[in-house]
Amino acid sequence: EVQLVQSGAEVKKPGESLKISCKGSGYSFISYWIGWVRQMPGKGPEWMGIIYPADSDTRYSPSFQGQVTISADKSISTAYLQWSSLKASDTAMYYCVRRVTGYNYFDYWGQGALVTVSS
Amino acid sequence: ESVLTQSPGTLSLSPGERATLSCRASQTISNRFLAWYQQKPGQAPRLLIYGASNRATAIPDRFSGSGSGTDFTLTISRLEPEDFAVYYCQQYANSLTFGGGTKVEIK
Numbered sequence: 001e002v003q004l005v006q007s008g009a010e011v012k013k014p015g016e017s018l019k020i021s022c023k024g025s026g027y028s029f030i031s032y033w034i035g036w037v038r039q040m041p042g043k044g045p046e047w048m049g050i051i052y053p054a055d056s057d058t059r060y061s062p063s064f065q066g067q068v069t070i071s072a073d074k075s076i077s078t079a080y081l082q083w084s085s086l087k088a089s090d091t092a093m094y095y096c097v098r099r100v101t102g103y104n105y106f107d108y109w110g111q112g113a114l115v116t117v118s119s
Numbered sequence: 120e121s122v123l124t125q126s127p128g129t130l131s132l133s134p135g136e137r138a139t140l141s142c143r144a145s146q147t148i149s150n151r152f153l154a155w156y157q158q159k160p161g162q163a164p165r166l167l168i169y170g171a172s173n174r175a176t177a178i179p180d181r182f183s184g185s186g187s188g189t190d191f192t193l194t195i196s197r198l199e200p201e202d203f204a205v206y207y208c209q210q211y212a213n214s215l216t217f218g219g220g221t222k223v224e225i226k
Binding site: 044045046047061103105106107109111112 | 156
């Protein structure tokens with residue numbers, strides 16, 4: 001069974017750093033692109049970026065370029081999303097997703113990680 | 120990048136009724152590269168439809184997708200209690216973007 005299991009909810013202060021994770025199982029982790037999607041309360045999802053774990057080739061949405069860093073450790077089948085300095089506007093649910101080979105839509109989603117940034 | 124506008128914002132229907140959800144794109148979506156997702160409260164979105172009209176694995180046949188160009192439709196032929204949720208369209212022809220969603224609620 002394909003699973004993407006994310007790390008838990010986080011509460012942080014503005015200016016703090018954060019790294020959340022997504023562990024894939026039940027399939028060949030290095031063979032599929034893994035993406036990150038933000039969903040703010042009551043809004044539609046927004047694609048942030050995507051990484052190919054086999055070689056760490058990474059692409060970012062222009063809206064998120066420079067704002068976050070996506071990485072992966074193929075030895076432990078885990079992808080990461082990190083911030084160096086959080087803002088209150090980063091408060092949202094973040095999902096990792098598995099991209100369907102050859103197409104930019106997503107067949108499996110992690111359970112989500114709620115990030116709350118508040119002073 | 121194509122902007123996707125979903126309508127209506129909320130659809131109030133009874134179980135057994137037919138639901139018709141619209142997704143309109145600001146630019147032509149080539150190759151019918153459009154997907155639909157269902158999201159229930161507290162859950163991640165789930166893929167329903169890809170390529171505008173192809174059901175994803177294990178999706179019941181009461182869900183169907185249609186359309187081309189800039190106008191796409193998700194139809195639920197007879198609403199079951201578990202179908203009341205928010206539905207999002209997503210285009211993947213030109214980068215990728217999501218619509219703002221349609222909530223299907225119990226009347």
